[in-house]
Amino acid sequence: MTAPAIEMRDIDKHFGPVHALDKADLVVAPGTVHGLVGQNGAGKSTIIKVLAGIYRRTGGTVRVFGEQIEQITPAVIEAKGVHFIHQDRLLVPSATVAESVFLRNEPRVGPFLEHRTMRRRAQELLKTHFNLDLDPGTLVQDLSTAQQKIVQITRALANDARVLVLDEPTAALVKKEVDNLFEVLRRLRDDGLAIIFISHYMSEISEICDTVTVLRNGTDVGVVDPREVGIQRIVDMMTNRDTSEMYPPRDVTHGEVVLEMRDATAEPHFRNVSLTLREGEILGLTGLLGSGDKEVMNALFGQIPLDSGEILLRGKPLRMRSPVDAVGQGFAKIPEDRRAHGVATALSVRENISLASLLSMSKRGLVSRKDEARVVDDLIADLGIKTPGRDQLVKNLSGGNQQKVVVAKWLSCESEVYLMDEPTVAVDVGAKIEIFTLMNRLAAEGKSMIFLSSDLEEIVEMCDRTLVIYRGELIGEYAKGDIDADRLLAAASGAASDETPKERSTA
Template identity: 65%
Template sequence: MPDPSARRPVVEMRGISKTYGPVKALTDADLTIHEGSIHGLVGANGAGKSTIIKVLAGIVRPTAGTIRVNGQEVTRLTPASVERLGVHFIHQDRLLVPTATVGEAIFLRHEPRIGPFLNHRAMNRQADALLKQYFDLTLPPGTLVRDLTTAQQKIVQITRALAQKARVLVLDEPTAALVKREVDSLFGVLRRLRDDGIAVVFISHYMSEIEELCDTVTVMRNGTVVDVVDPRETPIDRIVAMMINRDMTEMYPPRHATLGAPMLEVDGLTLDGAFRDIALQVRAGEIVGLTGLLGSGVKELVQCLFGLMRPDAGTIRIEGVAPALRTPIQAVSARIAMLPEDRRAHGVALGLSVAENVSLASLSRYSRGGLVSRQREAEVVDGLIRELSIKTPTRTNLVRNLSGGNQQKVAIAKWLSCQSRVYILDEPTVAVDVGAKVEIYTLLNRLAAEGAAILLMSSELEELVGMCDRTLVVYRGAITHEFARDDVDTDRILAAASGAQTTRRREMA
């Protein structure tokens, strides 16, 4: 890796502060980015990462501080002016026009023209050349954006910035929706760009990615910069401890499970082409892990449990009763809750307020004669905001303005408002920072202690080991292994998920 300190600084932010009334979002924060380096930016919810990046993007005006780009002090930044300075942002939401072609997406607002007319031939030729130059990739320029994979859309975003002579790329959670192979490919691209002298700011909740990719890491907490470290010399556990001001050994709260009667029972569940003869049980007070590789059938299984897909055979019982579960509405009536992996698309309504999201699935609790009691609704919502420590100015704040961790808490609050008894969680901490993870884990333990049954589907093996009383592994459409909490580690789960053995067996202490 290159030594970033030997490179020229291309962005220097000094003494940046930002207040919103009495709230201090940033206090005297510094951020320096060098050319030809990959600079990680990490911190828990409310640490100030988003605010300092919005200041650099010209979206938020700082209360105090100075900003230099390419050695020149700049004031009154706007999104357009910062792009003219060579600083471009690759957002977590891809922000591409679905019906645009690859060429049109890359050259949007900068299209080559012949007089007043777009020169599509030149646009496609230049798009193809850029993709081959930077990514060694052939992607037909006439392909529609909606027909691309998530990884390909990310590449189109980066190519658009490079087409405008970007010297600094700021990537916000770029791997959140990518599989491992796509992540590896993206990292190869970022390393090549670094070697070409481009500066990359990499924001991620995945600490293993920070360790693998970044040359330098700025650690933030409570609106200030705690330290700037070299991840090759500073253990990730130490970086996490700086982020959350606690030791990593406290990551997974201790569990003292008291199990009750079976809440969720599945027998002989089959969906042709996805899984077959699935049998599982989750008791009151129990957290059961569920995992499997891509294509194992585990995704389809949890969708059947919530009425999103219809199985071809088998039964599902809730507290001993087999309700109709042909639709999500019927699942909710059976007091089943589901947190989907893509919370922004399916877990919350971004354009609605916190209060509207929380009460969305339980309006009947606040209604009488068709009229909603807003006072009763507000009391419940405010109670859940306090209980889950949702960081929002008011209950009327739009969910789109919250951090990922707080959006996930809103999704959980929606089901708490429904007084759900069975929770099906699909990657509940994906793209959530470490501090918010601890809060979610604590909440899950509390729900279990109150008698809820929790089925936790996760690809984070450490999460399964740290949180679950039992872990079930799905391989090629069948549950092949069941591990007890006292007799499991990540290596054994991975071996089972990869098909090291294909006969289901109980591995109990």
């Protein structure tokens, strides 16, 4: 019998008094895709970081292809052919694609790097594995999140990985890219690689995984075949509760038109886009990666100047030159890259929540700590932010709670129009439900939202209307109930562009 690729037994990990892993097992056979699921705090990240040598385990044994490893360091584990695509450890922003692919494995002649070979091979690898034409000289910082992920995976492949650990690899990918990725993963699996796949998307787990280990409270509570037991059973194992109410219901009452965009063009991103948004409405915005959907949202937040057309708030044309203007008019943005743009992780919950509304809680330029504490405590209680206190640093909060801190920041300055850019990226099922509940609450209070997500099911379920952008043009508008995720995908891919767009809203 062949030894398992990875065999972790009775892994214990304490963080001070916190028992993050409690005799957890993870056994992965070669030639399989092994899912690892659990809610935030269940111990997924911790067990992976133990395997990666980032955390030192407090107990248990680890074997890689039968060989016991006492002390794991990142170098040791990588030498065994175990490669990690961490969710929050991206590439060096100032490196090129080619340099990133061959990081620490650079082709060289003597002490000299073979830049040309590096570039050529990087390009070949990207082309063969992902069918992606990417200039290997492009800087990582100029890549989209999806492209960065692809480069990371390519790097592992270039290093002859035998075990590939993917932590939320699809978080920022659109359907087509996910399909591509899965194709690659299946091929690698058939070549005998062991793949550990961590995802919050249960549909992906059931689609790609041969076996799934379910973690709860630091312990493995089951190893199952997802095709046999089904998603619902796995979610129940994870949560110990009924999650059939993924998308909480909402009473829809729309008020007056709050926001209008008229014939807006911002070359080369989008052209002649018009939209309206009413009080209490959730408007979906979607498109493939690079279609211009994100840029439409950015233009509404003053980040991209319009070449022509206008943006009106309650009928009044706005000058939008920067986010300063947008925020001043009551726009709020929940950015996709939460850690870079949404919250200052090194600052406290209090400082983050009050950041945009300090002027309203200050006298003569001095912050009133009392007023601030009151506003912040109210919002922490109101949104159910799980934190030991207002002075806890945001980096110690879970992804879902960090997202609530972002929303709390905008609620504290009474924003009216919420621009939500992938608000559910990398948060677990429970936190997603909470975010959706929060969106419903905002809508019920008369706030308006534009919701951008690459998870089309979320769009279909949450939005009252959905706009589809394809190659920079608004090609369709669909009311809730008129469309399902598959048709929406077809529309976003341009397949439905022959159809007459329904009710183009040009006020």
